[in-house]
Amino acid sequence: MKILVCISHVPDTTSKINFTEGDTKFDTNGVQFVINPNDEFGLTRAMWFKEKQGASVDVVNVGGAETEPTLRKALAIGADSAIRVNTPATDGYQVAKELAKVVEDGGYDLVIAGRESIDYNGGMVPGMLAQLLKANFINNCISLEVDGENAKAIREIDGGKETLTASLPLVIGGQKGLVEESDLRIPNMRGIMQARKKPLNVVEAADTSVKTEAVKFEKPAPKGDVKLVDPDNLDELIDLLHNEAKAI
Numbered sequence: 001m002k003i004l005v006c007i008s009h010v011p012d013t014t015s016k017i018n019f020t021e022g023d024t025k026f027d028t029n030g031v032q033f034v035i036n037p038n039d040e041f042g043l044t045r046a047m048w049f050k051e052k053q054g055a056s057v058d059v060v061n062v063g064g065a066e067t068e069p070t071l072r073k074a075l076a077i078g079a080d081s082a083i084r085v086n087t088p089a090t091d092g093y094q095v096a097k098e099l100a101k102v103v104e105d106g107g108y109d110l111v112i113a114g115r116e117s118i119d120y121n122g123g124m125v126p127g128m129l130a131q132l133l134k135a136n137f138i139n140n141c142i143s144l145e146v147d148g149e150n151a152k153a154i155r156e157i158d159g160g161k162e163t164l165t166a167s168l169p170l171v172i173g174g175q176k177g178l179v180e181e182s183d184l185r186i187p188n189m190r191g192i193m194q195a196r197k198k199p200l201n202v203v204e205a206a207d208t209s210v211k212t213e214a215v216k217f218e219k220p221a222p223k224g225d226v227k228l229v230d231p232d233n234l235d236e237l238i239d240l241l242h243n244e245a246k247a248i
Contacts, residue, residue, distance in 0.1 A: 006112070012031070060083040065084075075200070081201065126172070143178065153166065
């Protein structure tokens with residue numbers, strides 16, 4: 001089984017976010033980048049398939065040279081090789097098209113993507129990728145087993161969980177539950193040294209056209225002052241919630 005894990009290069013959640021050029025560009029100065037958490041859950045699950053079932057695991061990212069340290073970390077975790085599509089990831093449809101070309105050229109059976117990235121939270125790429133490939137698709141996936149050409153998955157739905165079966169080729173949008181946080185792997189020295197020798201192939205973009213562009217970014221409005229209400233004065237609390245906060 002050939003597995004491709006899609007890796008997004010995203011800011012660490014502890015980073016301070018700023019914008020430049022009239023709030024039209026993200027300021028990367030001083031920002032630490034990491035593997036997108038939803039992708040890291042998927043990568044760890046792919047490692048299980050590699051170790052238990054002998055699957056091969058490649059990772060892919062659409063982005064510039066600045067994303068290569070993130071790909072190297074994925075290699076240090078255990079992926080066999082990495083692919084970087086040499087174009088900025090500016091649009092969900094553009095990214096899906098580039099990934100589809102990589103999947104078709106590589107003949108992958110299973111594509112594991114995160115359900116969304118934590119920077120833009122678009123949640124579009126896995127579904128569009130599956131449509132472009134004419135492959136089966138399961139989103140919000142929290143469990144995945146593969147037996148030959150058949151897969152069994154569990155996904156989160158409103159109010160519960162749903163168990164599904166599908167045949168390969170398959171694209172999933174994974175999240176926490178594929179593995180738990182305690183199962184995530186920290187690259188050790190041996191893995192880091194091996195990652196330096198593993199192939200990281202750079203391919204040029206097949207199509208650089210985009211459908212959307214970011215016009216402007218805005219930070220959330222700062223929180224207002226807190227009003228303290230005497231616990232014995234319920235009438236004032238109800239009045240504030242109703243007339244000022246519009247919460248009731």
